[in-house]
Amino acid sequence: MELKLPEFVQRYFKRRDGLKKYQESISSFLADGELSVEENAKLSEMQKEFGLSAEDVNGIHKTSVASVFTNIGSDKRITDDEKNSLEKLLNHFNLSKSDIAFNQDNFNKFYTLALVDKGVLPTIENGQSEVNIVFKEGEALHWAVAASLMKRKKVTTRVNYGGLTGSVKIMKGVRYRVGSIGVSSVSKEIMDTEDSGAFYITNQRIGYIGYRKQFSFPFKKIGSLELRSDGLHIFKDGKEAPYILDLRDYEVPLAMISSILNKAT
Numbered sequence: 001m002e003l004k005l006p007e008f009v010q011r012y013f014k015r016r017d018g019l020k021k022y023q024e025s026i027s028s029f030l031a032d033g034e035l036s037v038e039e040n041a042k043l044s045e046m047q048k049e050f051g052l053s054a055e056d057v058n059g060i061h062k063t064s065v066a067s068v069f070t071n072i073g074s075d076k077r078i079t080d081d082e083k084n085s086l087e088k089l090l091n092h093f094n095l096s097k098s099d100i101a102f103n104q105d106n107f108n109k110f111y112t113l114a115l116v117d118k119g120v121l122p123t124i125e126n127g128q129s130e131v132n133i134v135f136k137e138g139e140a141l142h143w144a145v146a147a148s149l150m151k152r153k154k155v156t157t158r159v160n161y162g163g164l165t166g167s168v169k170i171m172k173g174v175r176y177r178v179g180s181i182g183v184s185s186v187s188k189e190i191m192d193t194e195d196s197g198a199f200y201i202t203n204q205r206i207g208y209i210g211y212r213k214q215f216s217f218p219f220k221k222i223g224s225l226e227l228r229s230d231g232l233h234i235f236k237d238g239k240e241a242p243y244i245l246d247l248r249d250y251e252v253p254l255a256m257i258s259s260i261l262n263k264a265t
Contacts, residue, residue, distance in 0.1 A: 018050025022057060026064045033068050033085045035092065061093040066100035076251075077117065078110040109252055112143070116255045119263075121203070131200045131209055133216070139204045143253055147199035149213050150231050150244040153192040156185050191230045191244070199245055201256050206234070208245060215243060219260055227254065 025046060029039040047057060068089060072082040090097070097104075115122055124130055127141030135141075197210025207216025223235035226242075227250055233242040247253065 014050055015052065015056070018046065018052050019056060019060070022046050022050070022052060023060050023064075026060060027067070030064055030068050030089070033072060033082060033089075035089065040092075062095060062099045065089050065093060065095055069100050069102060073106060073110050076110050077114040078107060079114050083111060109249065112252050113255055116252075116259050119259060121256055121259065123203075127202075131198050133200070133207065133209055135202070136204060139202050142201045142203060143256055144198050144200040145253060146248045147197060147208060147210075148193050148246040149195040149197070149208060149210055150191050150246055151194040152189050152244075154187055154189055156187045193246075199247055199253065201253055201260075203260075206257065208243065219257070219264060222257075222261070225254070225257065 022043065026043060029035055029043070046052075065086075069086060072078055072086065089095075090100070112122055121142045124141045124144070127144075128135060130141060130144045195210035195213040197208060197214070199208050200206070205216050205218045206222070208214060209216075217236055221237050223237045225235070226233040231244045231246040232250060232254075233244055235242045
């Protein structure tokens with residue numbers, strides 16, 4: 001006699017198998033970052049075949065589109081085609097950016113880098129709301145990032161040293177100290193934060209504006225740029241000491257400046 005499982009148990013295993021198959025299928029379909037009409041039809045058929053509800057597959061949609069976002073940003077570049085494909089998937093599955101652990105900072109960075117690779121420098125609308133500077137005629141803001149203006153500072157530390165010391169009792173309450181002890185100082189140079197503000201790039205110049213300090217000069221005045229372990233060193237023609245900036249991100253501003261300088265030569 002064949003043992004027949006209760007109906008609710010059969011439904012459980014059918015749903016479990018259906019979810020697994022649905023997950024495997026959508027992962028395969030979205031490997032190229034897009035979902036075709038035919039692929040979407042197959043998903044709908046599968047959902048109906050295994051009796052999967054919208055709630056059942058919603059979690060799969062979120063994790064699958066989140067994987068697409070991770071994949072398109074794996075090379076630190078997001079093209080217009082990849083951006084449009086991601087937006088289509090979000091709209092198709094009725095998902096929001098928060099549903100896929102969307103990182104706006106990473107998206108902005110990778111999308112901008114892809115544009116710079118093509119020689120296109122994006123313009124930030126309402127640039128004056130980003131950095132409080134007086135824009136010159138025809139000047140447009142390309143990028144602004146949080147920055148700290150650094151300076152080298154000498155710090156002196158006192159060091160005590162000496163040989164063997166001791167004391168000899170002469171009478172009650174009176175002792176005579178013998179031995180030697182000395183004091184010296186050791187100086188070292190450290191990097192100290194001089195000011196906090198923003199580093200910006202326009203189509204005419206680079207600059208920094210902070211609470212107490214600021215500077216700006218045209219690209220032709222840049223002697224050299226060096227990214228070191230302690231920050232970005234900007235050498236201006238005619239100025240011996242560099243401006244040293246600690247930035248939240250170096251990759252985008254350096255790519256932009258490189259693109260602008262290469263076009264000028």
